[in-house]
Amino acid sequence: MNLQEFLAMEDNCDRDELIDLRGLDFVSDYDSHLMCPICHCPFVDPVRLQCDHVFCQSCLSSAINTFRSADSDEFPCPSCRTPTREVSTSVPRLLINMCDEIRCPRCEEDVMEQDYEEHDKDLCPVLVTNCVDCETVVSRKAFKEHVEACPEVIVPCAAAKYACPVKVRRADIAMHEQSCPLVTMIPYFEVQNTRLNSLELSMRHLQQRNEIFEDGLANIRSTLVESARIGSSAPSGQSVNSGREQSSTRAEANTDPTDISSSVFSSNATTYLLSLHESLREEVEQIRHNLTDLDARASMALMNECIRMKEDMAHTNAAVNSVRMQVQWLMNPRLHGTRTGAVRANTGGNETPRSPLPSSSTAGSSSTTAQSLGPLRPRRPSDSGREGTKL
Amino acid sequence: MGSQKRIAKELAELTESPPAGIMVELADEANLYEWKVHMEGPEKSPFHKGKFLVKLSLPTEYPFKPPTVSFATKIYHPNVTNDEKGSMCLGMLRADEWKPSSKISAVLQFARQLLAEPMPDDAVEGRIAEQYRNDRSRYEEVAREWTRKHAC
Numbered sequence: 001m002n003l004q005e006f007l008a009m010e011d012n013c014d015r016d017e018l019i020d021l022r023g024l025d026f027v028s029d030y031d032s033h034l035m036c037p038i039c040h041c042p043f044v045d046p047v048r049l050q051c052d053h054v055f056c057q058s059c060l061s062s063a064i065n066t067f068r069s070a071d072s073d074e075f076p077c078p079s080c081r082t083p084t085r086e087v088s089t090s091v092p093r094l095l096i097n098m099c100d101e102i103r104c105p106r107c108e109e110d111v112m113e114q115d116y117e118e119h120d121k122d123l124c125p126v127l128v129t130n131c132v133d134c135e136t137v138v139s140r141k142a143f144k145e146h147v148e149a150c151p152e153v154i155v156p157c158a159a160a161k162y163a164c165p166v167k168v169r170r171a172d173i174a175m176h177e178q179s180c181p182l183v184t185m186i187p188y189f190e191v192q193n194t195r196l197n198s199l200e201l202s203m204r205h206l207q208q209r210n211e212i213f214e215d216g217l218a219n220i221r222s223t224l225v226e227s228a229r230i231g232s233s234a235p236s237g238q239s240v241n242s243g244r245e246q247s248s249t250r251a252e253a254n255t256d257p258t259d260i261s262s263s264v265f266s267s268n269a270t271t272y273l274l275s276l277h278e279s280l281r282e283e284v285e286q287i288r289h290n291l292t293d294l295d296a297r298a299s300m301a302l303m304n305e306c307i308r309m310k311e312d313m314a315h316t317n318a319a320v321n322s323v324r325m326q327v328q329w330l331m332n333p334r335l336h337g338t339r340t341g342a343v344r345a346n347t348g349g350n351e352t353p354r355s356p357l358p359s360s361s362t363a364g365s366s367s368t369t370a371q372s373l374g375p376l377r378p379r380r381p382s383d384s385g386r387e388g389t390k391l
Numbered sequence: 392m393g394s395q396k397r398i399a400k401e402l403a404e405l406t407e408s409p410p411a412g413i414m415v416e417l418a419d420e421a422n423l424y425e426w427k428v429h430m431e432g433p434e435k436s437p438f439h440k441g442k443f444l445v446k447l448s449l450p451t452e453y454p455f456k457p458p459t460v461s462f463a464t465k466i467y468h469p470n471v472t473n474d475e476k477g478s479m480c481l482g483m484l485r486a487d488e489w490k491p492s493s494k495i496s497a498v499l500q501f502a503r504q505l506l507a508e509p510m511p512d513d514a515v516e517g518r519i520a521e522q523y524r525n526d527r528s529r530y531e532e533v534a535r536e537w538t539r540k541h542a543c
Contacts, residue, residue: 036489037490037491037492038397038454038492039396039397040400040401040494041396041397041400059491062455063455063491066452066455067455078455078490078491078492079490079492080472080490081488081490116475146543
């Protein structure tokens with residue numbers, strides 16, 4: 001654990017100092033090696049440093065607070081001044097056990113350190129309490145049992161919950177209970193109570209079932225009324241209705257106003273749904289418009305882009321053509337250079353097979369002119385550059 | 392107050408089994424932090440047979456801060472200032488060398504040891520240290536004389 005964690009742990013430690021363990025005597029005379037070099041008491045919650053020196057946790061933390069220079073995460077070991085970062089809580093169990101036996105100052109009993117708090121509060125036999133009722137002195141350990149059994153404690157009659165008002169000392173309660181009429185009635189009361197309880201339970205069950213049935217009945221009635229309404233409205237439209245039937249349906253409508261309200265509600269719901277439908281349709285329409293709009297815009301943009309690309313392509317094509325021309329023009333003189341004598345004879349020969357093809361591509365014709373021009377003048381390196389800029 | 396408990400403990404130990412030639416008591420019974428120490432000059436030193444009163448005062452942060460030792464009795468010694476304070480320079484009592492694990496009895500024994508073997512390299516009285524180094528017999532003579540005059 002590093003320094004920050006250690007200090008945080010120390011802060012979190014709820015050290016109320018209920019008991020000052022350092023103020024107590026230990027079971028045996030203490031070996032000085034088992035003492036914290038800071039408080040000169042046997043270790044309380046020992047912790048260990050890298051250099052193997054052991055201190056009480058609280059002593060070490062106050063040492064750290066004193067020695068540590070601000071916001072450095074190192075401190076010198078209080079024993080050997082080794083710069084230290086880590087604090088280890090793992091201390092040999094042997095050491096902890098050796099430091100753990102304490103002698104209670106009151107009863108001279110040997111207690112382990114971790115049990116001392118409990119011992120100090122409750123278990124120490126020297127601790128005594130006076131019973132308020134019988135004035136006897138009882139050790140705190142046995143006090144609870146004593147209160148349960150003390151003959152002087154005022155206790156209520158066993159039939160208190162059946163309204164017997166008597167409250168007497170525990171010693172006298174047996175006498176009272178023999179004569180108390182309510183105590184003799186207790187078994188009878190108890191039987192009655194259980195019966196009452198079971199009846200209540202079954203009643204609750206029945207109530208629940210009744211509710212379920214009522215719900216079902218109401219459902220059935222509403223569906224019946226619905227079907228009757230549909231049945232009655234259809235024939236009235238056809239006006240082949242017998243007066244008796246009509247009057248009966250009217251009577252039914254009068255007797256059952258809830259049905260009317262339900263039908264009103266259902267018509268309301270229908271109109272609501274219809275309007276909702278209408279508005280949704282409008283929305284869909286709008287969205288469609290937007291979509292077509294977007295579509296048009298997108299295709300326009302695409303077209304624009306296409307045209308631009310096409311132009312670019314044309315440019316590139318032209319450039320490529322010019323390059324091709326130049327290359328051909330450049331290549332020809334070289335050929336001329338290699339076969340100097342033959343070239344001159346060939347130029348005439350070259351032209352003759354080409355003359356039957358006057359409709360060749362512009363690039364081809366230009367290359368032939370370049371070819372024909374090539375041998376006539378000496379080639380200079382600057383020529384190609386000038387040609388390139390022209391094109 | 393953790394410091395009081397430790398001081399009380401050390402005081403009890405020192406009064407119960409005092410180291411040779413050293414006797415301690417509180418200057419004021421109500422104040423654990425001011426001690427009066429009666430120190431006998433060690434044998435085979437010019438301070439032999441002298442009884443020196445040494446004042447030991449403990450800071451409230453003890454044992455995290457070192458105590459200070461001063462000689463109330465005048466003493467001719469390279470490591471004790473020759474003024475009314477009589478402060479003693481002990482290496483282990485310097486703030487950067489002090490360890491909380493050091494005990495007062497160790498401090499006092501170290502101080503007494505220093506009477507027998509001064510440390511001229513750590514001196515506070517340069518002149519006496521010089522003399523101790525170069526003219527040992529003269530130093531011892533003066534020291535004996537001072538002891539006789541002030542500490543007997």
